[in-house]
Amino acid sequence: MNNRRGRLTVYLGAAPGVGKTYAMLDEAERRCARGTDVVIGLVETHGRAATIARIGDLEIVPRRLVEHRGTMLTELDVEAVLRRAPQVVLVDELAHTNAPGSAHPKRWQDVHDLLDAGIDVVTTVNVQHLASLTDDVEAITGVRQRETVPDQVVREADQIQLVDLSPEQLRRRLAHGNVYRAEQIDASLSSYFRLGNLTALRELALLWLADRVDDALTRYRADHAISGIWPARERIVVAVTGGPETATLLRRGARIAQRAAGAELLAVHVLPTDGLPSTPPATIASYRALTESLDGTFHTVVGEDVPRAVVDFARGVNATMIVVGVSRHPVWRQALLGSSSAEIARLSEAIDVHLVTHEQARAGARRQSRFSSLSPRRRLAGWVSTVAVPVALTAFFLLLDRDEQNLPSHLMIYLAGVVAVAIVGGLWPALVTAVVSFVLLNWFFTEPTGRLIIHQPEDVLALVVFVLVAGAVASVVDLAARRSAQAYRARAEASTLAALSRSVLSGEDTAQAIVQRLAVTFAVADVRLEERDDERAPWVAVAVTTRGPASDAPGTTVTEVAIDERHRLVLAGRALPASDREVVEAFGAQAGIVLEHRRLREQAAQAQALEQAEATRTALLAAVSHDLRTPLAAIRAAVDGLSSPDVELDPEDRDALTRTIGESTGRLERLIGNLLDLSRLQTGAVRPALRPASLEEVVPVAVEPWLPALTLDVPEDLPLVQTDPGLLERVVANVVSNAVRHAPPGRPVLVTASATRDEVELRVADAGPGVPDDRKETMFEPFQRLDDTTGPGLGLGLAVAAGLSGAVGARIAAEDTPGGGLTMVLTVPRSVPDVGPVSPGGPGTAREESVGADDPDTVAAYEEPAR
Incomplete structure (x- = not known):
């Protein structure tokens, strides 16, 4: 082996x-x-x-x-x-x-x-x-x-x-x-x-x-632990900062990638290690969309050192070039602290670095507004504490023992007060508290007291260190508080967006569900999702929810969030802070995805309908070509024989040719009738006229052409059914014709009827070859003749029967006949008393668009084999 x-x-x-x-x-x-x-x-x-x-x-x-x-x-x-x-x-x-x-x-x-x-x-x-x-x-x-x-x-x-x-x-x-x-x-x-x-x-x-x-x-x-760059294919990595220059960098990178066949464009955005986004999610989403429109891929990585994270990513994807923008910081700041672009160039080694200038170069980075999670009441308490806490501590020490000068212990207590103010009111009140504490300590507890003069050098050092430590501790406490609030808020935002995503995945992807969730989440009075056909067309509301005063009420603030050129969200109520607006923009992006998903789903449904129609037409052309030619050829031959002046026909031959014309004409009529019925079903042109009716006025007429081959057991006391008698007659005729065709000689088809509390069942059982279980569903589709390819007909009979039964509210199903064969079960709903006025007339009283049975010859139209 x-x-x-x-x-x-x-x-x-x-x-x-x-x-x-x-x-x-x-x-x-x-x-x-x-x-x-x-x-x-x-x-x-x-x-x-x-x-x-x-x-x-x-x-x-x-x-x-x-x-x-x-x-x-x-x-x-x-x-x-x-x-x-x-x-x-x-x-x-x-x-x-x-x-x-x-x-x-x-x-x-x-x-x-x-x-x-x-x-x-x-x-x-x-x-x-x-x-x-x-x-x-x-x-x-x-x-x-x-x-x-x-x-x-x-x-x-x-x-x-x-x-x-x-x-x-x-x-x-x-x-x-x-x-x-x-x-x-x-x-x-x-x-x-x-x-x-x-x-x-x-x-x-x-x-x-x-x-x-x-x-x-x-x-x-x-496998060989090769970390160096092998430039087998051009891969362009664009460092996305999230600033206004990002679009310029992405387009420049795309142009570079287009110069080499098979080149790839990759955009990378570095998140801080704390996981909190430094750029609004909506902005990142827009740059992701721009990258994908440029045939690139967008990647997000986490790193404490942004330049090193970018270079590590580039090495990991075997990139050949990194595209970065010129720093937006002023020259003095770059000289002191350096710039990310210069650091990337230093770390890149074998990877080329393409430095792109832009309008924002050296214009100075936008100073982000300082996020404050404190309520106005807490901020007011913090500023009041800037004076109250130092004064209270000073009074306490003076009352305790003014003659005892223990500066180190006083400094520790005042430092605790600064930390308390930082927790209550944030950084700036804490810094002011540190300065006020410094002044009070100098005035009351350092020699000479009562003057802002310090004789002892060690006291000067102690007070200076106190101010520095107090400022540093206050800054750390404030930063921790703000980061904690940001993390809590990010978790809440993520939970909200996750709930929205779950609603979309669970099927609640309606515009109304989105606006209702927005109204509840942000506690606004009125939310509208609007759309327009083009940039000049007026806005039209797609979904509206109202939970409070009208949007034009006094004191109401209206916030508009653009989703795309044709859709926008309008929120009326309280004024939304900038942080809330970012989440609303994320909601808007999700709404855009929902609307696009609905549009694609509608297009897919239309495409599927067109595909089915095309498949039907293809199958129709393939099947009809033979079934139309055969009777036409027989008619043509018979007509030529009857009209030929050179042939003398005896009465028997003339009768035989006449019968051939009649049979072939009837076959053509049945074929065309089936095709018309199928076409009306597919286009929705069948509109039944439902009324109470008895199976006694439907079944005998429907089965008359095949009575010698049937055993009929339809009780006279069956309850009325709610149906269109003409359409139901066509269904019964079709099912019975199909059963008679496949029943063996000498074995009649059994037609029985029975009633339950809500329905009446008509069962047509034959002893023929039957149908495998895996084909019992597809046998009701058009052109399904299974292995029976020798008989006449297109296999439309059961397809039309299933369509007509559905139109009149009935159901048709296939079961195995005990002992062998197939049983077709037609279930019709019983008539409910006082359901409305009864349509006049007898069988075939459907509206003009419905398919009615004109005579027994037409009823025989459904004799095409479906098995």
Whole structure:
């Protein structure tokens, strides 16, 4: 037993016909020449002479024969290859789906068995068969690939060899007959093998392979602990500060990235290590959107040292250039403290640094307003304490013992007072308290007292140190208090936004839910979400919630938050602080996502409807082409026979031709009636006229054409049902026709009816072949004839029946008949007394748009088999 796992070599074709199988055989010849034991497990030549000739003397392992639906298929014989145990085996078309009954459903799974046995495998696959590219290939070529292989299977190959030809060369090969047979050449050149398609497929293959090579390079550098920069691909990192110059930097970085093919643009924003954002979230969100619009990716990292964090990120992504802006700080500050751009340049080493000037360069960083979490009452208490606390402490010491001069102990007590004021009123009141304490200590407790003069040098040092320590302690206390308040507020904001996100994920993604949550969260009186068609159109309210006075009431402040050019939020009530406005902007961004999600969902629904309509039209054209020609041909032949002056017909022949015309005409009428009914159902033109009705006025008329083949058991005392008799008659006729068609000879179809408290059930049971459980749902879709492809009709009968039953409020379902067969169960709601005026007339009294039964011949329109 070979414990070594085999090596996988993949020849990746950019398109069919580029020569990947030929290249695989060429490698096999080279290996054989070197003495390697190579066999062919499976090679698909597709009748190409050059490929057949290239097989040469290579040993071929016989294929495994599989019978499927009367057809003999050949598949890779994995067991035979394992018994032969070669060093290398060739297996063509990795994405192939095996025939039913094989050990594995896919060929790539067979290849894994060979690799596990220690056998090297050389295989082929086209780029359009990679699972991740299926949608892209369909968008390019219009062809959906049914056979796919997971990308990871190919990515894990030990060697991937791209087999490529220019689009012009491939089209010449095709035109010369080297790929397909002569009758397929013109169609292929004008469809799948168009020049644009081949160019796009070639680019897909190159990009996919480049990503795989890039992954391999990253793994190699990690395995070998290589921290240096290998400029295999241009990667431009833009340092995003959040300032007004950020947009300029991003656009400059994008222009640099566009100069090199395959270059990547990455934007990085560094958060402080305390996790509290220094830039408003809405601003960061706007820069993220700008980055994505420039085909870049936005990244956020946490770091105490911003320049080092930027450089570390650039090294981690193997960047070749860092784009930074000129410092906004004045020259004197840069000279004293340095600048981030200069520090990045110093740390970057092998990474180039591109310094970008901008309008804000050296204009001075905007001084952010100092955040205060204190209420007005606390701030007032803090300023009052600036005088009250030092005076109270001084009075206390004077009353205690004025003659005892213990300056160190006094300093400690006054320092405690400064800290208390910092806790109550913040930094500035604490600093003022320290200055007032300094003056009082000097006046009352240092020699000579009563004068602002200090004789002892040690007292001077003590008082100066007191002021410095008091200021430092007050600053630390104030900073800790503000950071604590910011953290609490950030947690509250995150909780609020998380609640909004949960509401979106749970389905409460309505505009009304957003405005209601805004009104509750920010305690405002009125919130409106408005939209407009364009920049000149007036604003129109999409959702409004009111919890207090009107927005135009005296003292009401109106806050407007723009979501995008067509949407905005308007809040009326209390004046919102700047910090609250940032959260409202985040709400606005979320509202924009909700609106965009709704728009995309509506577009997806419309696209799905169009896709279904297109699929129906395609299926209709494919199915109707035969079913229309057959009766028309019979009518034409009969008419020609009747009208021919050269043929003398006896009465029997004339009657036979006349019957043929009548039968074919009736078949055409039934076919056209079905198509019209299906069209009306799909367009919503069926509008039933519901009224109380008895099944006795519906069932006998509906089943009359098939009475000899039925056993009818419909009690006379059944309660009335609420339905449209004409439409229900069509449903019953369709179901009975379908059952009679599939019932075996001599076994009549049983039609029974029974009532429950709320509904009446009509059961149509046959003893035919039945329908598998996995097809009982799809059998009600149009053109579903399952394996019955020999009989006439398009398979529309049950589709129309299901649509009409839904229109009249009934349900139709399929069950197995005990002993074999199919039972169709039609459930109709019972009539409720006093439901309103009864529509006049009998069966077929639906409105003009409804589908009514005109006569028994029309009722027979639903005899197309659905099974």
